[in-house]
Amino acid sequence: MEVRTRAPGKIILAGEHAVVHGSAAVAASIALYTSVSLRLPSPDDNDDTLRLHLMDVGLEFSWPIGKIKEILPDSVNNIASSPSTCCEETIKLILTVLDDFKIPEAKSGIASGVIAFLWLYTSILGNKAAKVIVSSELPLGAGLGSSAAFCVALSGALLALSDSVDVDFDQEGWVSFGEKEQQLVNRWAFEGEKIIHGKPSGIDNTVSTFGNLIKFKSGALTCIKSNMVLKMLITNTKVGRNTKALVAGVSERKKRHPDTMTSVFTAVDFISNEFASIIQSTSFSDDDVVKKEHRIQELMEMNQGLLRCMGVSHASIETVLQTTCKYDLTSKLTGAGGGGCVLTLLPALLSATVIDKVIKELEQCGFQCFIAEIGGNGVQFRFDGGP
Ligand SMILES: Nc1ncnc2c1ncn2[C@@H]1O[C@H](COP(=O)(O)OP(=O)(O)OP(=O)(O)O)[C@@H](O)[C@H]1O
Numbered sequence: 059m060e061v062r063t064r065a066p067g068k069i070i071l072a073g074e075h076a077v078v079h080g081s082a083a084v085a086a087s088i089a090l091y092t093s094v095s096l097r098l099p100s101p102d103d104n105d106d107t108l109r110l111h112l113m114d115v116g117l118e119f120s121w122p123i124g125k126i127k128e129i130l131p132d133s134v135n136n137i138a139s140s141p142s143t144c145c146e147e148t149i150k151l152i153l154t155v156l157d158d159f160k161i162p163e164a165k166s167g168i169a170s171g172v173i174a175f176l177w178l179y180t181s182i183l184g185n186k187a188a189k190v191i192v193s194s195e196l197p198l199g200a201g202l203g204s205s206a207a208f209c210v211a212l213s214g215a216l217l218a219l220s221d222s223v224d225v226d227f228d229q230e231g232w233v234s235f236g237e238k239e240q241q242l243v244n245r246w247a248f249e250g251e252k253i254i255h256g257k258p259s260g261i262d263n264t265v266s267t268f269g270n271l272i273k274f275k276s277g278a279l280t281c282i283k284s285n286m287v288l289k290m291l292i293t294n295t296k297v298g299r300n301t302k303a304l305v306a307g308v309s310e311r312k313k314r315h316p317d318t319m320t321s322v323f324t325a326v327d328f329i330s331n332e333f334a335s336i337i338q339s340t341s342f343s344d345d346d347v348v349k350k351e352h353r354i355q356e357l358m359e360m361n362q363g364l365l366r367c368m369g370v371s372h373a374s375i376e377t378v379l380q381t382t383c384k385y386d387l388t389s390k391l392t393g394a395g396g397g398g399c400v401l402t403l404l405p406a407l408l409s410a411t412v413i414d415k416v417i418k419e420l421e422q423c424g425f426q427c428f429i430a431e432i433g434g435n436g437v438q439f440r441f442d443g444g445p
Pocket residue numbers: 092112113114115167168169170171172192193194197198199200201202203204205206208254255262299300301302392393394395
């Protein structure tokens with residue numbers, strides 16, 4: 059039996075980091091996916107090995123299922139319909155089965171993803187042999203939600219083969235889960251994100267699960283429908299960074315400057331709410347659209363300034379800002395910052411010639427640019443073995 063799933067990456071339009079501290083944030087899925095193939099051997103395969111192939115980083119792992127059972131026994135407490143958190147002691151235990159693989163230092167961040175995989179796998183499906191292949195269109199560690207898409211696609215595949223969700227094995231093509239199943243996928247993915255992010259807000263896995271555009275605040279999701287075209291240039295500075303460390307750094311700064319940082323988070327909350335309100339409002343003329351774009355640009359500029367106050371900008375991000383500013387365009391970092399990706403709003407009336415010039419100048423800085431469609435589907439599955 060084999061199931062395939064795919065889950066989208068995301069951009070955060072407003073509110074990253076502040077959302078961890080209770081402010082609202084606005085995020086959209088993007089049409090770049092992480093895909094998982096999960097195949098359970100048939101009884102006559104006589105296979106007792108769990109295999110994980112991470113194609114994007116060129117790493118393969120395999121464990122005799124008995125070895126996994128020793129550290130993660132089939133506990134009656136871990137049932138697929140009740141997501142549970144992997145505690146620090148269990149993480150240390152799981153690390154012992156990673157030691158044999160000597161993950162290269164340059165890829166050490168992958169360990170948290172493998173720990174998340176083993177936790178989700180054994181908690182949802184128990185100790186069964188299987189072959190799991192993960193591949194992604196998303197740059198890892200770049201602020202586009204690769205960890206969330208990884209956790210959502212994994213949780214979706216595992217639940218699709220578990221007894222906890224009803225799925226139609228005969229449907230052709232990519233199929234979305236029902237809402238109840240989406241909720242369960244999202245809750246398990248959040249448990250995976252906790253292992254990778256440390257103290258995630260849940261916005262990344264939520265927008266990857268449900269897709270489209272969402273406003274998110276303190277765990278509460280509001281699906282929003284944009285009434286304006288939001289065309290964003292995404293610039294990857296290619297400066298690697300670690301979301302867990304950046305999120306922890308903002309929390310440390312809040313401990314040192316509690317009142318100031320609280321006011322920063324409150325300002326971001328207002329920005330996110332106004333951003334959501336503007337994109338949902340109706341436009342009656344081109345002039346209306348231009349005015350809304352100007353207000354969105356001002357909100358992006360203010361949000362970027364507040365992200366600097368949180369200490370998560372970076373020289374490479376500032377270079378993107380200065381470059382796009384020369385063309386009267388507004389940019390802000392997206393995701394955890396510290397490098398990674400930057401969004402630039404491309405106004406509806408902006409000429410293709412100017413867009414080409416901006417991209418050329420950014421690529422001359424060594425950055426990678428792309429324009430991704432925003433607001434697509436959330437996690438989907440298929441059993442038909444199609445492309
Ligand atoms: N395709 C993948 N294969 C294996 N591990 C992955 C994959 N995608 C993400 N990961 C895991 O997620 C980690 C990157 O997550 P991180 O949160 O630091 O960056 P991000 O999710 O891309 O950015 P942001 O959280 O700011 O949106 C990787 O180090 C790895 O552990």
